Amino acid sequence: MKAKELPEGFAPASDLLEGRIILVTGAGSGIGRTVALAYAQHGATVLLLGRTVSGLETVYDEIVKASLPEPGIIPLDLGKLEPATLDQISEVITQRYGRLDGLLHNAGMLGDRVPFESCDLNVWQKVMDVNYTAVVILTRYLMDLLKTSDNASVVLTSSGVGARPRAYWGSYAVSKYAIEGLAELLADEFENTSRIRVNVINPGATRTPMRAAAYPNEDPRELKTADALVPLYLYLMDPKLAAHGCRFTF
Template sequence: MSQTTPLAGRVVLITGAGGGLGGPVSRAVAAAGAECVLLGRRERTLTPVFDSIVADGSPEPALFPLDVTKAGEDDYQRLVDGIAADCGRLDGIVHLAGRFDGLMPLATHPIDGWQRIMHVNLTAAFALTQLSLPLLQAAGDASVVFTADRPAATPKAFWGAYGVAKAGLEALMQMFAVEHAQSDNLRFNAVDPGPCKTALRKKAFPAAVELGALPEQIVGPYVHLLSAAARGTTGQTVAAQPD
């Protein structure tokens, strides 16, 4: 391990790896020396990320296409079992999978849409973290990093299920941190990327998306929180500062 490869020898699961933030974070984590397990809805969105990581000369990642909109406990367990069998360990998780269907009042929010958004943004993160605990606890230094969105989680009109899910996600992170506070080798934190030029932000703020940072500019906190340098930090939400 060196200052340029602080994640050397580690295996890190990244959800939403084919998304606007997922690709840059995956490349940064791989460039830091980790073997990444790239989880995304479609293989066609994961393949370019795989190719870019290999082109960078970083450790070759593994691909795991999974539509978390439809996934259940058996699907998540199969993923965890596959990581155990193929990689032999799991040192970290980065939760980037997200779904946002647009601003809408609660009075007209479709219930099935509410359920999908809650599942992708909150339930899937809980399930994967819970089922991964045995592997994480067996690691010498393990870290789970969630992706917060504090502006959306602050109660205000029209943010619907997405806002509720993001508020719940931060509470979930803090609960995991409290329940594992006695462990010196397992920590739980979150990164709030802030305004970022992604498809999700464009859907929420179509006229202001150009005001956000490039995803490549806010990957640093993810790598830091996964590394041994963050040991002792848990239950915190870190606001990303664009490089």
């Protein structure tokens, strides 16, 4: 993937995503919550996917209260995907919206940060299921809907330890390393075969529950908030731009 940064001076218009249908995973908290709200504020109909329904409902209420396009809620545990449920999700999106213009794979779990020799293999598998396998499966199931869009954007989420796995980061690092590989493969394959753009983002240290769990001794006030990431996440969904096959680092 080509390394790229948000172009200096990028100023998203308030109607940048007018009429776009964008699915965000992990939309009920952290970065996903902030970005889903920003997409709605810029005109998109956001499909809020996540495990904890109360979190998704809070985001839904906030969007509706602001008189923005009514979002959809997709309660789903990405660690327990069933073909029948996935068929149902793509069927409902097809009937209600007819296409999908954006897919932000944001949901993730940290798992254990322990020496490899003492890792819990069930936790290892769960992290791979949520952070990596679910991204493969969801993208595959939603391909037909993405192909119906005039300029679909798929964004995968990596991490600093995804580019280069480090000691004690266990399955989290390996799952993100796999995400980098998947992004590379999809970008190469779609380059000449579809209008689907694929990019990967490393949001960098951001003040969220996951970061607090990874670095319990850190002062969260020293970290950027997810709001700082909004322009980059908007840029990646901008239908007028053609960024494809790039690795963005904040």
